[in-house]
Amino acid sequence: LARRYPPEVIRNFYDKFSRIFADIITTKGMSVGLQEYEISQEIQDTIKETIKECIREGEQIVKKRNDKSLQLIPGRNFEESFEIYMMRITSEAKQKIESLILREKVEAMLKHPEYNSIVMIISGSRGGSINLVNISGLWGQTAVREGRPSRGYHNRVLSLEKENDVGVKARGFITxxxxxxxxxxxxxxxxxxxxxxxxDTGVSTKVSGYLYRRLANSLKDLFVDYDYTVRTSSGQIVQAFYGDDGVFPKNSLLGKPIDTLGIVQDIAQNKEKTTRAKLSVEALEEKFSNLRGNLPEKVWKELLEHIVEYGLNEDGSKEAIERAKDSYEKALVEPCEAVGIIAAQSLGEPGTQLTLRTKHYAGAAEVSVGSGIQRIEEIVDGRSKTRYASMTIYLNEELRKNKKKAEEFAKDIIEVKVQDIARVKEDFAKQIAEIELVDEWVSERNLNKEELIDKIKEAVKKGKAMKRGDKLIIQFADEKLPLLKIRNEVLKLMRKRLQGVPGIEKTIVVEEKGEFVIKTLGTNLKAIMKRPEVDPYRTTVNDIVEISKVLGIEASRTAIANELHRVLKENNIKVDMRHLLLIADMLTASGEIKGTVRTGVMRFKNSPFARAAFEETVKHLFDAALYGEREALRGIAENIIVGLPIKVGSGRVELVMKE
Incomplete structure (x- = not known):
């Protein structure tokens, strides 16, 4: 409505609609009855059977664990593999029950539109299917940080459990x-x-509050100039064209610049403006290219496709193009708009809704990636090390459809050091070091003992190495080295890499969209991209600084916007991509990543008052006085400090109109 009609119409609509709605609420109310959550006997029986099946599967997995016959997940040790299997079966059980209950409740809602809470959940206005399942079905697996609860009493979580019971029910599966x-x-x-x-809620509140303050201080000076560039108060260009399409999010249609489909459908209702003879998009482009004006490429193509789809004739096509141009010009951002502070608010406000938890792939903690307020902080602060550094490795055509080959490659890239597969015993009196392979550690990684011993022997630089079965004896007596040097040589040898890619700690193969993909814990983009088994054009890493070093600042700019979008989407929060792009552009505008911290974007602001207003006030004022800096009073903070009008929005307009 706001896009099609003037403000008076919208005000009138809101006024009347709110009165009607208030009357409906007063007379009808918003009551919820227990019958809304009752489920059929058939689904109750299915839930009981699903729970029994889940417990049976759990018992089988526990049995395999106890007799050491459990198949290891690539890149995981025995206990980690066991926990992942247990998390999977409980997750799958709940998902099955959730889909059954949701299907039944959709049918119930159609028969009983008075079921208010069900209407609310299914329409998406509030709540979710998870609430339905918790009330009507089962609670499911209790999750604590990275997986099932494990800490509590000695060898059990609760005192009423049997000792060493690691089954489904004993570790928090609520039926x-x-x-x-x-x-x-x-x-x-x-x-x-x-x-x-x-x-999480308590910690998240203070974290998101400080996050918003940092964002606001870094972005508040940004405004749109008359040439649609986004600039800082000192005139530095941060974005060449606001949001990449110039459209202000408030004026967009759910992120799209204009409603091309609506425009064409409206014109197509007039039969005089349609024709049976359909033209191609290329023919239309050639015919009407002079009418395109400032329409962005994507919008122009989309418009022509809809014109072809609805078969508009020449007059209809001209009208559609003119209306699209008019809509686009109305949707453009107003010059002088304070887009920086709006972008900061758009990320700061939903920050309180984000959690401190981590996201898991495949319903378990195989490879955790940062998700929530911590991940947002990492990105906007431009931290050099990501807490949950991980890669998504896409494979070449030969491996992407072959699970066995993909798993072999996944094992091959895991970094293996001597300390990961062997123990060392040192006898300083005899100046001997004995390195012994640990069978369990070697078998976990599916490695060959003979090859390992040979590789370790080759790595010995000082001392005489001798093979004795699964052991390697290193004699330092002939070298006449001080004990400290012997110790350092042994430590150096234990840190020696035997195989794999440096930095890749763990891997898992998952299926995504019909192909096998490798998820990793730990990253090394440069080394992985050189491997012939990898598709380098799609392989990604979540470490923004690493992307900047390997692929350049433009790639990291895109990665920042995409990562912010991913984290928000996972938490069901919608933020317009234009805001995220502006934040990404601000962080990368200097050619390297500068975070919203005191040593990042704020440190390089020209105004001493702006720097002092953020943090370390005395230090910045003292330094400014010491070096004789001048305050130009161009930004927001400095003008507020001295009581002058701020120079964004209407404060930038210097035109005075006389009566």
Missing amino acids: QNFLKGMDAEEYFFHAIGGRQGEV
Whole structure:
């Protein structure tokens, strides 16, 4: 409505609609009945059977764990593999029950539109299917940080569990729902998960508050100039064209610059402006290229495709193009708009909704990636080390469809050092070091003992190395080295890399969109991209600084915007991409990544008052006085400090109109 009609119409609509809505709420109310959450006997039986099946599968996995026959997940040790399998079966059970309940509730809503909470959940206005399952189905697996609860009493989580019981129920799988209630054991497990949520909320609030302050201080001076560039108060260009299309998010249609489909559909209703003879997009482009004006390439192509689809004739096509141009010009951002502070608010406000948890692939903690407020902080602060550094490695045509070959390659790239597969015993009196391979560690990595011993022997630079079965004896007596040097040589040898790519700690093969992809813990983009088995054009890493070093600043700019978008999307938060692009451009405008911290963007601001207003006030004022800096009073903070009008928005306009 706001895009098609003047403000008076919208005001009138809001006024009347709010009165109607208030009357409906007053007379009808917003009541919720227990019958809304009742499920059929058939689904109740299915839930019981699914839970039994989940517990049976869990018992089988525990049995394999106890007799050491459990198949290892590539890149994971025995216990980690076991926990992943257990998390998977509980996750799959809940997903199955969720889909059944959701399908039944959609049918119930169509028959009973008075089921307010169900309408609310299914329409997407509030709540989600997870709330339905927790009330009607089952709670499922309690998660604490990286997986199932494991800390508590000696060899068990709760005192009422059997010692060394690692089964489904003993580690927090809650089979009851909120409608029926939980038993004492399940209630304790539920409280464990609830406590983590409370702590997250408390910590998240202060973190997001400080995050917004840093963003606001870094971005507040940015405004749109009359040539649609985004500039700082000192005139430095940060974006060549605002948002890459010049459209202000408020004026866009859910992110799209203009409603090309709506325009064409509107014209197509007039039969005089349609024709049966359909032209191609290329023919239309050639015919009407002189009418295009300032329409962006993507919008222009989209418009022509819709014109072809609805078969508009020449008059109809001309009208569609003219209306599209008019809509686009109305959607453009106003010059002098304070886009910087709006971008900061767009990321700062949803920050409180983000959690401190990590996201898991394949329903388990195979490879965790940062998700939530911590990940947002990492990105906007331009940190040189990512907490959960990981890569998504896409494979070449030969490997991407072959799981066995993909898993072999995944194993091959894991970095293996001597200390990962061997123990060392030192006898300083005899000046001997004995390196012994550990069978369990070697078999976990599926390596050959003979080859390993030979590789370790080759790595010995000082001392005489001799093979004795699975051991390597290194004699330093002939070298006449001080004990400290012998110790350093042994430590150096233990850190020696035997195979794999430096930095890749763990890997897992997952299936995505019909192909096998490798997820890693630890990164080394430069080395991985050189491997012939890898598709270098699609392989990505979540370490922004590493992308900048390997692929350049433009690639890191795109990565920053995409990573921010991913984290927000995972938390069901919608933020216009134009805001995220502006933040990315500000962080990379100097040619290297500068975060929103005191040593980043703020440190390089020209105004001593602006630097002093953020942090380390005395230091900045003292330095400015010492070096004789001048205050030009161009930005926001400095003008507020001295009581002058700020120079963004209407404060930038110097034209005075006389009556």
